[in-house]
Amino acid sequence: MRKRMRGVLLALALLLTPPAALPLLAVSWRPRIFVYKGFLSDDECDHLVKLGKKKMQRSMVADSQSGKSVMSEVRTSSGMFLDKRQDPVVSRIEKRIAAWTFLPEENAENIQILRYEHGQKYEPHFDYFQDKVNQALGGHRYATVLMYLSTVENGGETVFPNAEGWESQPKDDTFSECAHKGLAVKPIKGDAVLFFSLHVDGVPDPLSLHGSCPVIEGEKWSAPKWIRIRSYEHPPVPKETEGCSDNSARCVKWAEAGECEKNPVYMVGADGLPGNCRKSCGVCDS
Incomplete structure (x- = not known):
């Protein structure tokens, strides 16, 4: 009875809380995109950047036919992958992602750390796969949690050019030219974006097309976490x-x-x- 009452009181508190005070914002329903303000602390962001700096290499993309990682001018950032649960901070973040998304930790890939320097970008692309090789390991990427580890002075927005009704998003001159071509989310240290690449019935959503705008001023650090439709850690035995x-x-x-x-x-x-x-x-x- 007490647990039920606490749940009712919590629900009432959320209903009575002013919208500006809530950390979670729904920015689109087609595709489904949400922003969690302050998902990471400054210390957590700095910790992930420190881990990433140790092993940075040129970012790759998955070949649409073979599934192999190849270099492409479509993606010009540098990056590396962390080990799962490699330290208490990483483990805590992974658990928080699972709690937010309601998706099991074992379905998620390792956190990737990315660095975008001046002029670097990632052209619009889908997170679900076109090749059979990557689909066989845990299936399509169902959801993406993109964490911003730094605030970019100019540029570097995450843009969704196919998002329904993106033209109505208010934008001023602080948005880059690239960001004016779709629904855009500014990279702010500690914030995280959750978006879904598949519909709830498992069908790929073409509206989930997204890219990273070129960095104009400053440096962009981010950490994507991709979550598959099935277990990534323990794939079924054929x-x-x-x-x-x-x-x-x-x-x-x-x-x-x-x-x-x-x-x-x-x-x-x-x-x-x-x-x-x-x-x-x-x-x-x-």
Whole structure:
């Protein structure tokens, strides 16, 4: 009874709290984008930057065919990956991300530390995969938590050019030219952006296209954390499946939406990894 009363009081407190005092802001519903003000402390930001400086290398992108990491002018930053739970600070941040997103820690990739210097950027791209190799390891990236580790004086915004209604976002001359081409979030030290690359039914969301605007003045440090639809730490052991069936009641809908071709590893299967919608994709005899 006391726990229930505390829950009611907490809910009332949130309802009565002025909007400006709430740390979480919904900036878009198509795609789903949220900003958590002050998600990291200054000390946590500085700690992650210190860890990142030790092993910085030129950032890579995933090749759309082979899935291999390749160098590209599309992405000109430098970066490195931390180990999961490599120290108490990193572990605490990872737990906080899981609590905010309601997604299990084991589905998340390692935190990446990125540095963007003057003129460096990341052209608009999707976080879900086009290749079969990356899809096989934990499936698509479902959500991204992008943490800002520094405040950029000018430029460096995260921009969503396909976001619905982005033209109505108020912008002044403190936004860069790049930021005027979509819904934009300014990089402010300690803030974090959560956005979803897939719809709630698991279908990739093309509105989630996003990029990092060129840094005009200052230096941008950020830390993305990608979260998959399945366990990334403990992927299922491939095994042959018998018969012809679907593993989800939504398979028919997904197949009608073209997911058999867009997401073949999950839907049909590959290299001994059983597909989840073989029947609806018509690749076996029922």
